[in-house]
Amino acid sequence: LNSRLQGFGTTIFATMSNLAIETNSINLGQGFPDTDGPHEIAKAAIDAINQGHNQYPPGIGIADLRAGVALHQKLYYSIDLDPNDQVLITAGATEAIAATFLALCEVGDEVIVFDPSYDSYSATIAMAGARVVPVTLSGPNWSFNPEELRNAITAKTRAILINSPHNPTGKVFSREELSQIARVVIEHDIVAITDEVYEHIIFRGAHYPLSTFDGMAQRTLTISSGAKTFSFTGWKIGWITGPSELVGAVRTAKQFLTYVNGAPFQVAIAFALSKGRYFADMIAPQLAPSREILIDGLRDFGLDPIKSDGTYFVTTDISPKTDLNALDYCMELAHKAQVVAIPSSTFYARPSDGSKLLRWTFSKRPQIISEAMERLKVIK
Numbered sequence: 001l002n003s004r005l006q007g008f009g010t011t012i013f014a015t016m017s018n019l020a021i022e023t024n025s026i027n028l029g030q031g032f033p034d035t036d037g038p039h040e041i042a043k044a045a046i047d048a049i050n051q052g053h054n055q056y057p058p059g060i061g062i063a064d065l066r067a068g069v070a071l072h073q074k075l076y077y078s079i080d081l082d083p084n085d086q087v088l089i090t091a092g093a094t095e096a097i098a099a100t101f102l103a104l105c106e107v108g109d110e111v112i113v114f115d116p117s118y119d120s121y122s123a124t125i126a127m128a129g130a131r132v133v134p135v136t137l138s139g140p141n142w143s144f145n146p147e148e149l150r151n152a153i154t155a156k157t158r159a160i161l162i163n164s165p166h167n168p169t170g171k172v173f174s175r176e177e178l179s180q181i182a183r184v185v186i187e188h189d190i191v192a193i194t195d196e197v198y199e200h201i202i203f204r205g206a207h208y209p210l211s212t213f214d215g216m217a218q219r220t221l222t223i224s225s226g227a228k229t230f231s232f233t234g235w236k237i238g239w240i241t242g243p244s245e246l247v248g249a250v251r252t253a254k255q256f257l258t259y260v261n262g263a264p265f266q267v268a269i270a271f272a273l274s275k276g277r278y279f280a281d282m283i284a285p286q287l288a289p290s291r292e293i294l295i296d297g298l299r300d301f302g303l304d305p306i307k308s309d310g311t312y313f314v315t316t317d318i319s320p321k322t323d324l325n326a327l328d329y330c331m332e333l334a335h336k337a338q339v340v341a342i343p344s345s346t347f348y349a350r351p352s353d354g355s356k357l358l359r360w361t362f363s364k365r366p367q368i369i370s371e372a373m374e375r376l377k378v379i380k
C-alpha cells in the first residue's frame, strides 16, 4: 500500500457489517435500506436488460438520464442545466467525489471539509495527493465557527466540500450557514463541491443547494445519486452537475476510472427521474416511522440522540452509559445485545474527538428497529 493510503485500511462499514454477521446482530451500522425501492423502477431495469441495454453506454451517461437529472434540478431548485455539458453520470456519488478530487487537486493542495465527515472524502483527497483541512461541527446543533472557517483558508486551498444533509450527524445546513460559506468561497475564489445524496431525506428544515446562492453557480460542483432517493444503493448510479468547464475536468478523470457503468440501471433511474417528484417525495415519509422508533428507543435506553434533521442517521453521546470508547462500546453492544452501530470516531480527522459518539441508522423497517431497541434492554 502506498504512503498516500497508509492508515485507511478497511472501511468501517465493511468491518461493522462483518461484525453484524458474525454476532448475528441487527445491523444499524452501514446505511442502506432493507427494503428495495419502488417495483416500477426495478421493472424498468429488468425491461432495459431485456430490451438490450447491456453494452457500454455513452461516456457521459445516457441522454435520458442526463435529461432526468437536469429536470430534477429544475423542478426542485429552479436550476437550469444543459444536459450535454453540465451533467455527467458517474458510478455512484462515490466516483463523482473521487474523480472531482483527482481532476481538481494538485499535489499539496488543501481541501476544507467539515469534521466529522463521510469517510470517502479524506481517502480520495489523499489519493489525489492533497490534504484535508478540517473545520469542526460541534453539537448540539453541529454548528461551525465562521472564524474557524476563514482561518482554514490558506494559499493552498483548492476547494471546500459541503455535505448537506450531513453524514454522519444528520445536520441540514441552514440558509444562513450556506450564505456564510458562499461568502468565504467567493471572497477566496475557491471551488465548492457539494455532496447532496440525502437531499430528499429531510425531516425538519429544507435543502438549499449551495449552487443556488448568489455567485455560486459558476464555482460549484453538485454531486448526488439515485442510491438513497430511490432506495437502490447497489445500483451505483450517480451524477455531478455544474459549470461546463468544471464538469469537463471531472469527466476527464472519470473516463479513466470506470469509463462508464450500469447501462440498464441508468435507464431505470432515468425513468424514476422522468416522473418528477413522484418517487423522490416518497422516501422521507417512508423512513419517518423508523426514525421515530429509533429516537424514542435510544432515549428510553438512556442515550438521547443529538439533533438530526436529515439523512439515514442519528448520533448519540454514550458518556451517560459507559466509560468505554465508541469502538469498544460497539463491540459490547454487538456481543451482548446483538445490535451493531458505527463508532463515530472513524469520521473524525482526530478520532479522539468522536471517541464517545455512535452513529445509528434508521434505514430499516420499523419492526427491525423496534426489535433492535428491545434487544438493547439487556444492557444496563
Ligand code: PMP
Pocket (backbone or CB within 6 Å): 091, 092, 093, 094, 095, 118, 163, 166, 167, 195, 197, 224, 225, 226, 227, 233, 236, 237, 238
Ligand atoms: N456521500 C455520502 C454522504 C454518503 O453517505 C454515501 C453513501 N451512500 C455516498 C456519498 C455514496 O453514494 P453512492 O452510493 O451513490 O456512491
Ligand code: GLN
Pocket (backbone or CB within 6 Å): 011, 013, 014, 029, 030, 031, 032, 167
Ligand atoms: N453511505 C452509507 C453509510 O454511510 C454506506 C457507506 C458505504 O458502505 N461505503 O453508512
